[in-house]
Amino acid sequence: MKVPEEVISALREEDDFLIASHIHPEADALGSQIALASALEAMGKSTALYNRDGVPELYGFLPGGEKVLTSIPQDTSGLTLILLDCNTPERAALEGHQFKRSVVIDHHETESYFGDVRWIVPSSAATGLLVFELLKEMGATITPAMAINLYTAIAVDTGAFRYMNTTPEVLRAAADLAEAGATPGAIAEDLYESWSSPRFKLLCMTLGTLEIYDRTAIVAITEEMFKKTGTSAADTEEFSNFPRMIKDIAVAVFMRELPEGGWKVSLRSKGEHNVARVAMRFEGGGHKNAAGCTVQGDLPTAKRKLTEAIREIL
Amino acid sequence: MKVPEEVISALREEDDFLIASHIHPEADALGSQIALASALEAMGKSTALYNRDGVPELYGFLPGGEKVLTSIPQDTSGLTLILLDCNTPERAALEGHQFKRSVVIDHHETESYFGDVRWIVPSSAATGLLVFELLKEMGATITPAMAINLYTAIAVDTGAFRYMNTTPEVLRAAADLAEAGATPGAIAEDLYESWSSPRFKLLCMTLGTLEIYDRTAIVAITEEMFKKTGTSAADTEEFSNFPRMIKDIAVAVFMRELPEGGWKVSLRSKGEHNVARVAMRFEGGGHKNAAGCTVQGDLPTAKRKLTEAIREIL
Structure with a gap:
């Protein structure tokens, strides 16, 4: 890959520099931020890291995560913004701030024209991969801490090398890191084997609600189930992926009861x-293989509405 | 790695050649067999592939799997045996057969001295990795079919790059393949997203039985659950790994009711x-982090016996 x-x-x-990434960050946003900041610091530059929502507990193991702040320096007009893993100030909760200059590094498809310098590669599996190429090109020494951050960034955005975007380049970067x-086994344990017991109990209960209609799998969580397990909506991250394990399932539906009534629905599909x-x-709205919406009605009614709508795309 | x-x-x-691997084969055994045979055939050699138990349905996607036979040629005395992913004739159900010569390629620790030529590397994550090195060293052209077999071999033995044995060398081999x-996304789908609906329902039910005692997680399958879902013991492969997802769990116990009474128990541990x-x-018996046994008694009694024994190793 050629770095511009x-x-x-x-x-x-x-x-x-102010190095920022999108709200509700995952590892590709955070790992890219932290690794790039470390490299720039090692070159004698000054960096501040900003993410409106901070580092979620799941990513607490990323070394240097404590440098990611949830507030913006008061005067940003002398700073160069580096926007990572997104490409508009809004996605990073940075609206209205002035910067000396702005650099965008991202792998999302985009229609925005923000940024004095833009490097957006939708074919890249992860922003972390772009940052890794950039650091190599700049001759930066990759420390173990930087390697852990970039490896985690790439692992999360490729489903730990299971998604279709897992190219030879991705695997070679992982090998280099x-x-x-970077410690692949320990990182995988931090990412995939660090569930809280209540969260795992909620998963067990949720999978217990599985129903299959034709090629559609549906699971649902009620408010009651959250209460019983002492969990909350935040604990349901990743749940919608489980029914994808079934071979002949084309669409997986994950429903979550809302406190105000109705159902928050995540839709996942194959192919x-x-x-x-x-x-x-x-x-x-959403994308072809991952979308979401809210559906009103009691559980049987909401399921019926959804399965009828899904039938039309099967 | 230096190939002898x-x-x-x-x-x-x-x-x-007769190329054989251990009974109840997984992808490391089968993929290694098939890839090595293809390479030798391309060199003008003649090969027969033997595995007593054949190719399980899960690995039906391996190209060339149809060449693996469940019977041995009548007269083996003129053949050179290549024994893969195991190191005694017994493990491959080959007792009593005579061969012209024998070559063992394996990554299991061993106390056996079978084999005229032995290449056993316990530090290697997979036998597929050894076969890959061997083929490179011999100057073989790696075809896409061979690459799929070797990639799958390595993926399965490293938990798709999640186990502690995922070294830079493993990832570099995966990149080369x-x-x-080899198609990482498609292989992962074949391996991890191709469960039958009944099997997935059985998993949901099984996880619904989760109980946590201190740092031990226990799930149990009864004969009743097999009947209800139309599944069998063969469908429970991988089930014992799920409770490992819980952070503070040190030991995961998977119990399966036996038709003759009592419980077949799989034990998995961390660290x-x-x-x-x-x-x-x-x-x-078994290994430090994976072992198995049979326990008598009704479910509460068997659980009590197990948790008492487990308490002593925590």
Whole structure:
């Protein structure tokens, strides 16, 4: 991958950076931020790290995570913004701030034209992969802490090397980062084997509600189940992926009862089945293989509405 | 990794091979067999593939799997045996057969001295990794079919790059094999997203039985549950790994009711907790982090016996 010369020169020329990433961050946002900041600091630059929502507990193991702040320096006009894993100030909760210069590094498809320097590669599996290429190109020494951050970034965005975006390049970067001090087994344990007992109990209960209609799998969580296990909506992250394990399932539906009534619905699909079309029927939205919406009614009614809408895309 | 010269010369000198692997094979056994056979065939050699139990349905996607036969040629005395992913004839159900010569390639620790040529590397994550090194060393062209077999072999033995044995070398081999035509996303789908609906329902039910005592998680399957879902013991492969997802769990116990009464017990542990010691209490055996035994009594009695024995290793 060729790193644009203007990205490198912008980072070389400037000295004071604010490195930001999108709200509700996952490891690709955070790991990229932390690793890039470490490299710039090692070059004698000054960096501040900003994420409106901070580091979620799940990613507490990322070394250097404590440098990610949830507040923005008062005067940003002398700072160069580096926006990672997103490409508009709004996605990073940075609206209205002025910067000396701005650099965008991202792998999301985009229609925005924000940024003095833009490096957006939708074909790249992770922003962490772009940051890794950039650091190599700039001759930065990859420390073990940086390697852990970048390895985790790439692992999370490729489903730990299980998604279709797992290219030879992804695996080679992972190998290089493991060589530089990332610990694949320990990182996987932190990511996938560190569930709280209540969260795991909630998963067990949720999977117990599985119903299969034709090629659609549905699971549902009620408010009652949250109460019983002492969990909350935040604990349901990843739940919608489990029914994908079933071979002949085309669409997986995850429903969560809302305190105000109705159901928050996550839709996941395999292959060509476009669940964004289902979500739009209920004024929701999303992508072809991952979308969401809210559906009203009691559980049987909401399920019926959903399965009817899903039937049309199967 | 240095491939011993005597392994290469044995394969170069001989022309007729029987390539065998252990009974109840997984992908490391089968993928290694198939890939090595293809390479030798391409060198103009003749090969027969033997596995007593054949290719399980889960691994039906391995290209060339149909070449693995469940019977042995009548006269083996003119054949060179290549024994893969195990190191005694017994493990491959080959007792009593005579061979012209024998070559063992394996990564299991061993006390056996079988084999005219032995290449056993316990530090290697997979036998597939050894076969890959061997093929490179011999100058073989890795076809896409061979790459899929070797990639799958390595993926399965490293938990798809999540176990502690995921070294830079493992990831670099995976990258090379993806470059040669292995398809990481499609292989992961074949391995991890191809469960039958009844099997997934059984998993949901099983996880619904979760109980946590101190740092021990226990799930149990009754004969009743098999009947209800139309499944059998073969469908429970991998089930014992799920409770490992819980952070503070040191030991995961998976119990399966036996038709003749009593419980078949799988024990999995993290880190230093030695479940082989627990299994030995009930005349079972295994390794530090994975062991098994049979426990008599009704479910509450069997659970009590187990938790008491487990308490001593926590």
